[in-house]
Amino acid sequence: MNLFAANATFANTYYYYDGPSIQMGDILSGIGDPESLLRSDGLFDRSRIEERLDGKPKMAYLGYDLRLPSFMLKLSPRHSIALTTRFRRNVQANNVSEDIARVIGLGTSSSALQNTPFIGSEAYFNANAFTEIGLTYALVLHSQEEHFIKGGFTVKKLAGHYSAHLLASNIDYQLAQNQEGESYMQVQQGNASFGFSRNDYQVTRNEILDAIIKRNSPGSGWGMDIGFTYEYRPRYADYQYTIDEKERTDHGENKYRYRIGVALLDMGSITYKDPQQVRSYDITRENLYLDSYLFEGVDSENLGPTLEEALQVQSSERKTEIISGLPTALYLNFDYRITRNLFVNTAVLHNLRGKDAVAMHQPSALAVAPRLEGKRLELAMPVYLTNNYKDLNFGAMLRLGALVVGSNNLASMLPSNKAVGPDLYMGFGISIGTGGQRAKIEEKARKKANKEQRKAERNKATTTTPATTVPDSLQKQ
Structure with missing residues (x-):
């Protein structure tokens, strides 16, 4: 039975942080207010944030995952x-050309980007809950x-709460300034898919409960997972035993x-209409001017x-349906x-989602984790290639009885670490009727046999004891 579990993650491949260590309390406070993580007085000392300029497309991910009460029988x-019950919310940027990332990060007035033509740039943004x-x-x-x-x-x-997307491809543009010194972006040509299911992107606790209990929400759809496991058990006989003439495992x-x-995982979609x-x-737009004041x-x-x-946009271009995909992976x-x-x-x-899909995306990752596993204690030390296999991180996981805590990026908690984003997860669940079953069953069978x-033995003693004659004196009394 899973009582509660949560995971909060921020990751990107454009900025890195080279400053004081990040506090766990700041990450936890950002679960309820993700925008607070990005404010100047939020998670980071903004003066210690640096650009990673390598000419490669950038990605960013900010979100959290709540696993609500669930059970297996x-x-x-x-x-x-x-x-199972679950709530997910995130904002993502995928395959963002480095020049577009710099425009977003530095603004259109940046002297490093002025009067330089950029050809064939692209950027893909999705937000979902x-x-x-x-x-x-x-x-x-x-x-x-x-x-x-x-x-x-x-x-x-x-049950979909909201979906928004801006998918821009093949953009030719240039940054410049007018005579008043105001900066703007001149888009020579570009294509885009753009939409949102509602203006307000905040999701309240009552909306989550209504979606679970009343199934009342702006969007609806179906999803599916399917999986298989193979185990090689060369010493299978060591785990077989017989009680009451029945073979057990x-x-x-x-x-x-x-x-x-x-x-x-996560095949399916949600429709908003x-x-x-x-x-x-x-x-499709040509010669479009985007002023910074907008x-x-x-x-x-x-x-x-x-x-x-x-x-x-024109009213004739508007459609009133959005189909948003799950993060299929x-x-x-x-x-x-080993032992x-x-x-x-x-x-x-x-x-498995394409970069131009209207969908939540699962950042690809590879992990290798040694693990010490016991009945009450479990410890793992994973090493990760995260952010679509671009960054090497290390983490730790600890389970004490029913409590699990961990992080996939411990480096972000260290000072001057050049971390690309913090991560934290925790959960609380209990198991009933599992673990040590053989010992319990054998003990129960032993007690029953005894x-x-x-x-x-009592029945045997009763049937073999001679009848006792009562003296006449006692009978008279």
Whole structure:
């Protein structure tokens, strides 16, 4: 049973931070107010932020993931079901040309970018928030001596809270200043897909609860996960035992030498089609002037209407439906058991969404993690290639009983670390009727056998004891 789990992440490949260590309290405060992380008095000392200029496209990711109360139930030795609830929210930028990233970071008045023609630039932005309720079914497909295969799938009902996107490709532009010294961007030509499902991007606790209980939300859709696991168990006989003439398997122990897993995650989409709220456009523009003053005072609540004005959209171009995809990804996992309690795990999470998709994207990552695993204590020290395999990070995970805490980027907590973003996760869950089952079952069977033996001995003593004659004197009394 999972009671609660949360993950907060900020990552990018444009800026890096070369300053004092980042405090955990600042990251936790940003879960409820992500924009606070980017303010000048927020998570970073802005004077210690530097550009990473390598000529490569940039990405950025800011979001959090809440795993709400969920449980799994074993129906029989071969079948299980689960019910899960979850909320996800993030803002992403993918495949942003370095020059566009610098315009966003430095502004159109930057002398380093003035009067330089940029050809074929691109930038892709997505923002999403949604709640999901998932029903899972899993079963053992094959169990024959050394070889064990299981599989499962999850069907998810999706409740969309908002979706927004700006996907710009093949942009030719130049920055300049007018006679009054005001800077502007002159777009010679470019194509863009732009839309949002509502102006207000804040999501309240009541909206999340309504999406789970009442299934009332601006968007709706369906999603699906499917996966399989193979285990090689060369010493399978060590985990078999017989009680009451029935052969059983010890489910409280890992039995494999190595384990291979493969899964397709988050297939599906959410549709928004409120004619009063949804606004979507596919546009082509030539000789478009974007003055810097248009974006003064812009925040998450007026960004959509501001872009409508800046891009000079017409009512005839408007569509009232947005289909936003889930962060579809391929997951591969290899877990090798070195000793009874020592493992090493290799995992790949690879994004399958195209850069120009109206969808949440899963940043690709590769991780190798040695792990010490016990009943009450578990410790892992993963090494990651994150941010679409561009950055090398290290992390740590600790489980004490039901509590799990960890980070995928411990370097961000260190001073002068050139970190590209902090990360923190934690969770609390309990297991009922698992772990040490063989010992419990054997102890229960031993007690039952002893009880039956004592009962048999009492019955035997009763039937073999001679009848006792009562003296006449006692009978008279």
